[in-house]
Amino acid sequence: xxxxxxxxxxxxxxxxxxxxxxxxxxxxxxxxxxxxxxxxxxxxxxxxxxxxxxxxxxxxxxxxxxxxxxxxxxxxxxxxxxxxxxxxxxxxxxxxxxxxxxxxxxxxxxxxxxxxxxxxxxxxxxxxxxxxxxxxxxxxxxxxxxxxx
Numbered sequence: 001x002x003x004x005x006x007x008x009x010x011x012x013x014x015x016x017x018x019x020x021x022x023x024x025x026x027x028x029x030x031x032x033x034x035x036x037x038x039x040x041x042x043x044x045x046x047x048x049x050x051x052x053x054x055x056x057x058x059x060x061x062x063x064x065x066x067x068x069x070x071x072x073x074x075x076x077x078x079x080x081x082x083x084x085x086x087x088x089x090x091x092x093x094x095x096x097x098x099x100x101x102x103x104x105x106x107x108x109x110x111x112x113x114x115x116x117x118x119x120x121x122x123x124x125x126x127x128x129x130x131x132x133x134x135x136x137x138x139x140x141x142x143x144x145x146x147x148x149x
Contacts (some may be wrong), residue, residue, distance in 0.1 A: 066142030069135055077126070082143040090120030093147040100143075101136045104129050 071080070077089035085091045092100070096117055102110040107128040109119060132139070 061141045062138045063142045063145055065135065066138030066140070069132060070139050070142055073129060073132065074139070082146055083148050085120065088123075089126065092143045094120075095140075095143070097137060097140045100140050101133070104136050104139075105133055 070082075074089075074092075075086070078086035078092055082092040094117070095103075096114045098114060099110060099117060102108070103126050105128065107126045109124055113119070
């Protein structure tokens with residue numbers, strides 16, 4: 001009789017051990033739809049980069065037009081004086097034209113920053129304004145015209 005009790009106790013312990021031991025879930029498998037979405041996202045990013053790298057039809061630099069656009073669009077995040085950091089965005093006087101062009105088009109810094117340029121803020125996102133691409137040289141010229149020596 002004692003042997004039956006021992007075997008029953010061991011059986012209960014064994015079953016409780018099996019039931020209580022957590023099982024590691026298998027790695028999730030991507031569905032075909034997820035793979036297609038991932039491919040389309042990377043293709044979108046590649047197209048966006050190509051759009052930035054493409055030669056943008058640039059109008060002649062017009063500081064007054066740059067001032068108008070800057071005061072209408074940029075001071076929402078940047079300061080009215082581009083030498084001073086804004087509520088969200090950094091000061092702009094040291095931003096090279098190619099960095100400004102890329103940020104306006106994509107909302108991100110270029111993958112390779114120009115030598116000597118260091119971003120002023122840790123946040124690297126910005127609202128995209130691709131419709132202003134041809135006006136960036138004018139905005140840049142206006143910002144540079146206010147640079148304190």
